[in-house]
Amino acid sequence: MTSRHTAIPDRPPWTVGDFLLRWEVMLIGLLAVVVTANSLISPYFLNMYSLADSTFNFSEKAIIALSMALVIICRDIDLSVAAIIALASTAMGLAAEAGAGVPMLAVIGIVVGIIAGGVNGAIVTRFAVPAIVVTIGTMSLYRGISYIVLGDTSLSEYPADFWVLGQGYAFGLIPYEFIIFLVLAAIMAFVLHGTVIGRNIYAIGNNPTAAQFSGIPVDRYRFCLFTLNGAFAGLSAVLLTSRIGSTRPNIALGWELEVVTVVVLGGVSILGGSGTIPGVVLAVLVLGMFTFGLGLINVPGIVMSIFIGLLLIGAIALPILLRRAMERLRSHS
Amino acid sequence: MSVTTAPLAGVWNPAGWLKRREPVLAILLIGMMLLIGLRAPVFLSQRNLDTVLTDSTILVMLAAGQMLVIMTRGIDLSVAANLALSGMVAALIQLQFPGVPIGFLIAAAMLVGLTLGAFNGLLVAYVRIPPIVVTLGTMSIYRGLIFVVSGGGWVTSNQMTDIFLNLPRMRFLGLTSMVWCAVVVVALVYVFLRHTRYGRELYAVGGNPVAARYLGIDLPARQFMVYCLSGLIAGLCGYLWVARYAIAYTELAMAFELQVVAACVIGGISIAGGIGTLGGAVLGALFLSVIYNALPVINVSPFWQMAIAGIVILVAVAINARDEASGTRRILRESHAGSGKGERPSP
Numbered sequence: 001m002t003s004r005h006t007a008i009p010d011r012p013p014w015t016v017g018d019f020l021l022r023w024e025v026m027l028i029g030l031l032a033v034v035v036t037a038n039s040l041i042s043p044y045f046l047n048m049y050s051l052a053d054s055t056f057n058f059s060e061k062a063i064i065a066l067s068m069a070l071v072i073i074c075r076d077i078d079l080s081v082a083a084i085i086a087l088a089s090t091a092m093g094l095a096a097e098a099g100a101g102v103p104m105l106a107v108i109g110i111v112v113g114i115i116a117g118g119v120n121g122a123i124v125t126r127f128a129v130p131a132i133v134v135t136i137g138t139m140s141l142y143r144g145i146s147y148i149v150l151g152d153t154s155l156s157e158y159p160a161d162f163w164v165l166g167q168g169y170a171f172g173l174i175p176y177e178f179i180i181f182l183v184l185a186a187i188m189a190f191v192l193h194g195t196v197i198g199r200n201i202y203a204i205g206n207n208p209t210a211a212q213f214s215g216i217p218v219d220r221y222r223f224c225l226f227t228l229n230g231a232f233a234g235l236s237a238v239l240l241t242s243r244i245g246s247t248r249p250n251i252a253l254g255w256e257l258e259v260v261t262v263v264v265l266g267g268v269s270i271l272g273g274s275g276t277i278p279g280v281v282l283a284v285l286v287l288g289m290f291t292f293g294l295g296l297i298n299v300p301g302i303v304m305s306i307f308i309g310l311l312l313i314g315a316i317a318l319p320i321l322l323r324r325a326m327e328r329l330r331s332h333s
Numbered sequence: 334m335s336v337t338t339a340p341l342a343g344v345w346n347p348a349g350w351l352k353r354r355e356p357v358l359a360i361l362l363i364g365m366m367l368l369i370g371l372r373a374p375v376f377l378s379q380r381n382l383d384t385v386l387t388d389s390t391i392l393v394m395l396a397a398g399q400m401l402v403i404m405t406r407g408i409d410l411s412v413a414a415n416l417a418l419s420g421m422v423a424a425l426i427q428l429q430f431p432g433v434p435i436g437f438l439i440a441a442a443m444l445v446g447l448t449l450g451a452f453n454g455l456l457v458a459y460v461r462i463p464p465i466v467v468t469l470g471t472m473s474i475y476r477g478l479i480f481v482v483s484g485g486g487w488v489t490s491n492q493m494t495d496i497f498l499n500l501p502r503m504r505f506l507g508l509t510s511m512v513w514c515a516v517v518v519v520a521l522v523y524v525f526l527r528h529t530r531y532g533r534e535l536y537a538v539g540g541n542p543v544a545a546r547y548l549g550i551d552l553p554a555r556q557f558m559v560y561c562l563s564g565l566i567a568g569l570c571g572y573l574w575v576a577r578y579a580i581a582y583t584e585l586a587m588a589f590e591l592q593v594v595a596a597c598v599i600g601g602i603s604i605a606g607g608i609g610t611l612g613g614a615v616l617g618a619l620f621l622s623v624i625y626n627a628l629p630v631i632n633v634s635p636f637w638q639m640a641i642a643g644i645v646i647l648v649a650v651a652i653n654a655r656d657e658a659s660g661t662r663r664i665l666r667e668s669h670a671g672s673g674k675g676e677r678p679s680p
Contacts, residue, residue, distance in 0.1 A: 077465075127650065130604045134650055138643060138647065300480065302583060309473035
């Protein structure tokens with residue numbers, strides 16, 4: 001009788017090899033390599049102030065990556081996040097011209113994000129169509145609205161104290177943006193890894209039909225995740241607009257791809273059902289430090305994109321190729 | 334009892350014909366052009382139609398290539414970057430060696446396109462990385478490579494040889510050579526898709542990959558092939574784009590891949606694979622091109638382009654979804670009715 005209970009263990013036995021091959025552990029190793037390389041290449045790298053300032057370059061994208069991770073774990077994708085930033089920023093710009101104060105601007109940015117994300121979620125669940133097509137459509141629509149409103153002009157009539165959100169420091173050292181990212185990361189990690197909601201998201205991502213039959217309201221979850229993603233994109237728009245102090249319709253162009261890259265690099269399967277928030281946070285740091293290092297040695301941004309593309313493909317291809325090589329070795333011996 | 338539910342193949346059925354995507358799209362397209370013509374007669378002038386047709390060719394060809402990829406449940410987001418890199422390479426070669434024959438330059442652009450497409454295909458088919466991840470990655474790699482090979486510089490019209498610039502503008506039988514080029518590409522893809530084994534197998538690969546493998550179809554080989562074809566077409570379009578607009582630079586055709594995917598979606602190509610026709614993809618591309626070209630003619634600011642394209646895509650998505658859903662329901666209803674008849678005791 002007891003053998004029946006031990007036939008399938010709760011979890012696989014812990015081995016050193018498996019632990020070292022875990023994605024998060026590999027990312028920590030990668031982070032160590034990047035930081036070491038950077039500090040060898042440039043004497044300016046290991047400086048508290050420049051390290052803290054370097055987080056400005058990725059905090060806004062990192063915030064969206066958190067909610068995008070949940071969307072992708074749930075087998076969806078949202079390519080409209082950058083367009084939502086443009087739309088939210090445009091709305092904030094118009095509100096600022098009409099005389100809105102800082103708290104009002106922040107609320108407007110986030111609410112526009114929520115509405116845009118909710119529209120995505122409604123279309124995806126209502127028509128049961130792949131999220132990638134829907135969000136390509138809304139991407140064009142949201143940024144298109146921004147172009148209709150702004151044309152080739154820009155909005156920069158923001159209140160004098162608006163800059164604090166995106167440029168301010170806590171304790172004179174750590175940018176608010178980065179603190180917001182860390183707090184949200186902690187919340188999302190708790191929700192995904194410590195609550196029933198998180199278990200349900202994994203269940204939906206692994207098998208939506210089975211999840212539906214186990215009583216999980218699949219479409220309601222997906223709708224809520226798209227809305228959450230919109231809210232985070234809206235928050236990101238508030239911070240970005242505050243940081244650069246002006247709104248153009250081409251703001252945050254191409255960010256959706258960088259966000260998806262970070263999420264996938266963080267070990268979230270694009271096919272859904274697996275991935276962790278700590279992984280995404282580590283990927284954010286790896287990519288952030290990597291591009292910061294390239295910037296220190298004056299590599300132009302467009303050339304950085306080559307390395308980011310290679311990192312994305314290499315990070316996924318290498319483990320697959322290694323595993324295949326191992327299997328071939330094993331079958332030969 | 335006679336079976337009346339399914340009409341025999343080959344019998345022309347007007348109601349059924351009108352339920353298909355292509356005739357409806359064609360009617361919409363013509364209706365839209367007539368409406369635009371009512372508002373601004375100049376739109377229907379021979380000269381303007383000639384421009385619209387020539388402008389649409391690149392989107393038409395790329396949509397034909399993209400359609401093959403989407404058929405296999407893939408997606409190629411790197412086409413625009415591939416196009417720009419191939420075009421830049423052709424432009425740089427003629428800048429360095431002005432004596433090189435034009436045929437060699439076009440072949441070079443197509444070879445670059447094919448190589449970049451093959452790299453995508455290798456990663457998708459043989460390393461087995463999801464297509465969206467692969468082409469997202471190669472999109473930024475190829476885009477960055479343009480900067481590397483050109484040093485961030487521009488190649489402008491006064492740095493291009495006459496034959497390089499003029500070939501796309503030459504006319505045969507009243508149409509530009511770009512239009513003829515698109516006709517040839519579409520015809521080749523049509524023959525490939527309709528009349529070759531490999532083309533037919535793409536429907537099986539996209540419709541049900543597991544069943545396709547049991548049939549003995551070499552899945553990775555078919556996937557590899559479609560990315561190569563998409564890349565080859567992107568390379569050809571790279572030369573045409575650079576020559577027609579007389580400029581090559583790093584941001585050339587930025588985000589054009591989204592229009593290409595949009596054309597396929599409008600044409601009823603299912604992103605889930607296995608469903609779609611070449612005619613749909615071509616009509617989808619023409620539809621988008623006509624909209625883009627009509628806006629300035631009817632005095633709408635070009636800043637409306639993006640939003641209108643977005644709405645068109647969303648409407649097409651909704652229609653696709655309804656078609657596919659009613660298709661499933663129809664099968665259910667028919668089989669249900671069929672079994673009902675069988676069980677009914679005869680009076």
